[in-house]
Amino acid sequence: xxxxxxxxxxxxxxxxxxxxxxxxxxxxxxxxxxxxxxxxxxxxxxxxxxxxxxxxxxxxxxxxxxxxxxxxxxxxxxxxxxxxxxxxxxxxxxxxxxxxxxxxxxxxxxxxxxxxxxxxxxxxxxxxxx
Amino acid sequence: xxxxxxxxxxxxxxxxxxxxxxxxxxxxxxxxxxxxxxxxxxxxxxxxxxxxxxxxxxxxxxxxxxxxxxxxxxxxxxxxxxxxxxxxxxxxxxxxxxxxxxxxxxxxxxxxxxxxxxxxxxxxxxxxxxxxxxx
Amino acid sequence: xxxxxxxxxxxxxxxxxxxxxxxxxxxxxxxxxxxxxxxxxxxxxxxxxxxxxxxxxxxxxxxxxxxxxxxxxxxxxxxxxxxxxxxxxxxxxxxxxxxxxx
Numbered sequence: 001x002x003x004x005x006x007x008x009x010x011x012x013x014x015x016x017x018x019x020x021x022x023x024x025x026x027x028x029x030x031x032x033x034x035x036x037x038x039x040x041x042x043x044x045x046x047x048x049x050x051x052x053x054x055x056x057x058x059x060x061x062x063x064x065x066x067x068x069x070x071x072x073x074x075x076x077x078x079x080x081x082x083x084x085x086x087x088x089x090x091x092x093x094x095x096x097x098x099x100x101x102x103x104x105x106x107x108x109x110x111x112x113x114x115x116x117x118x119x120x121x122x123x124x125x126x127x128x129x130x
Numbered sequence: 131x132x133x134x135x136x137x138x139x140x141x142x143x144x145x146x147x148x149x150x151x152x153x154x155x156x157x158x159x160x161x162x163x164x165x166x167x168x169x170x171x172x173x174x175x176x177x178x179x180x181x182x183x184x185x186x187x188x189x190x191x192x193x194x195x196x197x198x199x200x201x202x203x204x205x206x207x208x209x210x211x212x213x214x215x216x217x218x219x220x221x222x223x224x225x226x227x228x229x230x231x232x233x234x235x236x237x238x239x240x241x242x243x244x245x246x247x248x249x250x251x252x253x254x255x256x257x258x259x260x261x262x263x264x265x
Numbered sequence: 266x267x268x269x270x271x272x273x274x275x276x277x278x279x280x281x282x283x284x285x286x287x288x289x290x291x292x293x294x295x296x297x298x299x300x301x302x303x304x305x306x307x308x309x310x311x312x313x314x315x316x317x318x319x320x321x322x323x324x325x326x327x328x329x330x331x332x333x334x335x336x337x338x339x340x341x342x343x344x345x346x347x348x349x350x351x352x353x354x355x356x357x358x359x360x361x362x363x364x365x366x367x
Contacts, residue, residue: 001358006263008367015273015299022329026350032358041153080156112160119261120135120166124357127264127365130273140364142284174284253288257268262364 004122008129010042011060020128049104065106135260141176154265162204173212202231269360273299291321319344
């Protein structure tokens with residue numbers, strides 16, 4: 001089955017991004033497809049490449065980046081939610097006149113239409129938030 | 131529209147204290163362009179999103195409540211509000227803003243978008259969807 | 266057609282589980298995850314509602330979250346069945362849709 005996933009809370013404060021990660025991994029292990037993960041609300045903060053957790057803690061962003069690379073998952077960060085919270089890719093940073101960008105590898109910034117499209121195309125959609 | 135999916139946007143949180151209500155509305159506005167069958171559910175503290183007379187000047191946050199009145203222009207015409215949630219909060223339907231849509235089929239007659247439903251009816255509405263998004 | 270509901274908040278500080286129970290239908294499933302697993306405790310203020318609902322709704326608890334929180338197995342409601350993340354995936358595919366009570 002095609003399973004779409006929404007992460008709608010930020011990393012570390014809430015468990016949502018962790019639970020979604022374990023769920024996605026289990027789904028892939030079972031042979032299901034996870035074509036896309038959509039990051040919304042504070043969930044967009046998962047996509048910053050500037051996060052530096054203590055070494056003995058999980059690295060939520062890196063875990064997602066690795067999982068996506070190994071399984072061809074399209075990780076989409078909502079542009080409106082990301083801009084509010086200071087998550088920018090290079091293009092957006094340039095367009096907004098910012099001196100830095102911080103979007104991690106494996107994530108891309110796009111519109112909310114990608115969320116609706118995921119709902120249309122996936123057999124199931126699961127939301128992780130708070 | 132026969133292959134359109136039924137999308138339900140479930141709103142259970144009050145506005146302003148958190149951003150969920152506003153960002154839910156932003157999803158709904160985009161969703162309208164996809165020609166799916168869109169419904170909105172307001173229950174628990176979500177019913178507070180629809181109160182009249184919201185005025186946010188003092189808190190410096192954008193008042194997004196007028197946007198609900200524009201939903202009809204986006205062909206989003208089904209706003210289900212749970213009666214028990216209103217009752218539990220000491221509200222009645224007259225405390226909510228009026229939201230209408232114009233029915234093209236009936237000479238653009240204005241019809242109410244808000245439909246007050248019982249908890250049991252709300253459960254039926256939830257069970258009749260393809261995709262349920264919660265905010 | 267039936268729904269898998271997920272609840273991720275403790276029922277002692279939040280109404281999500283109560284609201285979920287009030288809206289789910291016979292044949293549905295309720296999966297307690299994250300802080301939602303506290304809803305699996307027997308003899309609590311909400312356990313009677315869970316047990317009553319479990320007559321026609323299947324209840325599950327995510328085992329990793331139960332273990333993380335040190336909930337004693339002997340104090341868990343018998344009708345709330347343990348599942349792992351793989352079981353979570355199975356439930357999502359077995360039910361027709363998923364509704365998260367965020």
